[in-house]
Amino acid sequence: KSTTEVRIPKAMVSLEVWIPPGYNAESLTTDFETTSYLGSGGCFGWFLPKSLLAQDFILDHWRSYTSPNSKALRMFSRTFEELQELSNKMKDPETGEFYCPDNLGCEKGMYTPPRCTPDQICAVLFASFADNNVTKFIRRQIETMKAYVRVVWIGPNLDHKFIERNIHLPGLFERSILIFHWRPSVLLQPFDVISVSFPPCIDRTV
Structure with missing residues (x-):
């Protein structure tokens, strides 16, 4: 076609699907030429x-x-008092609403599995913004694993300064930060991080 016949579409759809941790895409190359x-x-x-x-x-x-x-x-735990201090970071200052509302399975901005009782130490996984797909994914992942992990959603407060302040926390024992995010990412780029290894598909019987 000539340049006069070429039209730029008004909208485009990306069919890209992000892969979960541990997924090996190389096995697909035996059936497809890329x-x-x-x-x-x-x-x-x-x-x-x-x-x-x-x-x-x-x-x-x-x-x-x-x-x-x-x-x-x-290593990734937070005390009740520390979680209370973080409560202001779990809310949108303009609306006063939690970044993870109750209708997405959170309570006071956090998702806490039943096994994380007051007497049980649990790791804290920090996340930014919540939506139905992301919260459903994390909750299913934690419940399938039967993990002792609660999720704290802090929206835009999950930034470089927050990570820097939480990499090494003072106290009787060493503590640090665990983050749910994606890579490549501007948020994680300045830090030397590694991801937790997961199987390609976690069996519900594990």
Whole structure:
């Protein structure tokens, strides 16, 4: 066609699907010929500072978050008082509403699985904005794993300064930050992080 016949569409649809942690797209190349990278360049995951791998216990595998006595839970835990102090970051200052409202399965801006009782130490997974798909994905992931992890949604407050302040928390034992986000990302780019390893598809019987 000549240049006069070419029309730029008013709207375009991206069929790109982001892959979950641990998904191997290479197996698909046996059935398809590709001219570029197969699969999305982005990936959702749970991210933690890579420097923590020097610990004498495992932090970058999902099973570390399924035992009630795991040291990984304490590493990313927050006290009741600390969660109370974070409550102002869980709300939109203009509307006064939580970034994760009750109708998305949260209570006071947090998703807390039943196993995270007041007497049980649980890891805290920080996330930014909530919508139906993302909250459903994380809740299903935590419940399928039977993980001792609560999710705190803090919207735009999950920024570089917040991460820097939480990488090393003072106290009787070392604590740090666990983040639900995606990569590549402007948020994570300045930090040397690693993602928690998950199986390609978590069986409900694990």
